[in-house]
Amino acid sequence: MPPSLLHGLNPEQLAAVTLPHESALILAGAGSGKTRVLTTRIAYLIQSGQSGPSNIFAVTFTNKAAKEMLTRIAAMLPINTRGMWVGTFHGLANRMLRAHHREAGLQALFQILDSADQLGAVKRLLKALNIDAEKYPPKQLQHFINGAKEQGLRAHMIEAFDPYTRRQQELYAAYDEQCQREGVVDFAELLLRCYELLQRDAHLRHHYQERFSHVLVDEFQDTNQLQYLWLKLLAGERAAVFAVGDDDQSIYAFRGARVGNMADFERDFQVRQIIRLEQNYRSHGNILDAANALIHHNQSRLGKNLWTAEGSGEPIRLFEASSDFEEAAFIVDEAKALQREGVLLSNMALLYRSNAQSRILEHALFNAGIPYRVYGGLRFFERQEIKHALAYLRLVANPDDDGAMLRVINFPTRGIGVRSLEQLQEIARQENLSLWRAAQLGRMGGKAGTSISAFIALIDALRETCSSLPLPEQIDHMLEHSGLVAHYKAEKEGAERLENLNELINAAAGFVLEHSADQADASPDMLAAFLTHASLEAGEHQAAAGQEALQLMTVHAAKGLEFHAVFISGLEEGLFPHENAAQERDGLEEERRLMYVAITRARRRLYLSFADSRMLHGQLRYGIASRFLDELPTALLKRLNRAAPSRVAEEPVMPFSPGKRAATEPGSAWHIGQAVTHPKFGPGIIINSEGRGTDARVQVSFSHSGVKWLALEYARLEAA
């Protein structure tokens, strides 16, 4: 064994990496080198000959983490990582189901529904069964179905003691039937199917249990019941399960994560000792002391205390603002000061509990001319135009996909209205056929009938042409002939959508490039693989090492990241901890863990801020400081003074004070609050702005013509 692999590991890390063949629980604190231990363990197992690459099964939650793991393994070992089973829960389940689709009762090209698709499917189901969506809200039913699946329960296994639950149970069964008919599978179904497959098929089960001698799990505290059951089944009696997690960073109970899995694991797998990684390599002492003190207030913990070899560093800065507005101004000032000290903006994070809080912060940053990037929001494959394009492709791959059919049969509009669609759906139901097959019967009369036949012919033609084309050209061809391009060209706000559609072709080209090495480029398989990729990997959402911009995100989104300086804003009772958390069982403890995650993101400097008043849901609300602030030792805190009162008093009491920084670019002639005149609309005041350069627009409240958005490049605005 070359020492290089194990070099530089501390004793606990080394112990974890070189554990004998037995199941182990690694309690890895924030910044304790968790990913390093996990990947080094894999490399060690392979390099020491205890295991071949194909005997490893390593699972994570996010694509980003999976990719990171593969990259690191590849850097440590001269092996081809392609054959290794390293991926996300859903990615690996998908892989197994594709390999054994017949045994799993699925068609070869089964499609994967994302949450939005699933919600659509539920709505469709309710409509088809004539069920009042008011009484059975689709979202709630979706939640019910996913909740059941995530516990490993099929509809018939649910115990229903009241009529309402019984009805939901029936609808769950009907939903599963509908999915089966259409050849689609939702996220939870991927795992449940795979679990049931292994449970039912002893031959397959033994095959995989034999093969995977080492099962490694990242972020174990985030696993749900079904994931745990699946792992248990996969591991069997012989595999060594290496579970890495941190109960103090469990912040996803609200979506089914079961921290209890850690205790169950300890028992079920006869874990002999828990290895604790407590040395933190990220933060200075004061920050860790604060985090430790805070989390100490939680009752249900496995217990762990982070320490560092570094000094205590700077005190934690605490700022009380009179309003959310002032809080934002404070953060802007401090970010600028840090920038002057040489800290990169991309090394600063501005965190908040809920997305709604970003608006005012963005506004302040924009006006100060500080570049920023907000994480969260719509992802690439979730955009409307991309969804439409994918629906065409899905229909080409699988005509029975009713969801895809409904999405595009009249988009762009081809005169197939709701009326005709209802008729078609009626035929489909009577004949027990998919919409596609119902349409093929040609029983629809009139104009709509002709249009429907034309649509069928269009998709058939697309399928015909596509079979001989490389994937990117298939998409290009489809975009043209479906009329999507023409439709968005005609739409006034369609330019960006067209760009995205173009980007879809690029994404496909990139995908082909990456996957043609291990797969002969048989076109239909390539298309199916790309569609899977689109559902399973909806595009970047979590923060990556960003461009030179201040990083804005929720605390949840910040998990796993680190920054030189971190601002945690909105530390008020009701906001953080969130008021809704008080009702839930263990809600407050989860909020505290969330705060713990937030604090431990900081390497060197930590700012905590709260505001005495804030606009919330359109109303001014007065709040008090978060209890979490009281739980931090005062000795670690340095209260920063508010700006000199004289300066505050001198500011005119106006919603937007003149003299703030330029609204568009630093040095621009325009700023918020400025009085202007327009040749047509007359006098007005600039009240908002967005974009930069030639895209810059300002919102002007005109005295006589109301509020309007104007492009600075074209509007002939004059300072009044």
Next chain:
DNA sequence: TTCCAACTGTTTTTT
């Protein structure tokens, strides 16, 4: 089919 007014629900989110 398109547009607008009224209405709704606003914690966190990956796959």
Next chain:
DNA sequence: ACAGTTGGAA
């Protein structure tokens, strides 16, 4: 406050 959705009228 505000964005997203729905229902009705044009």
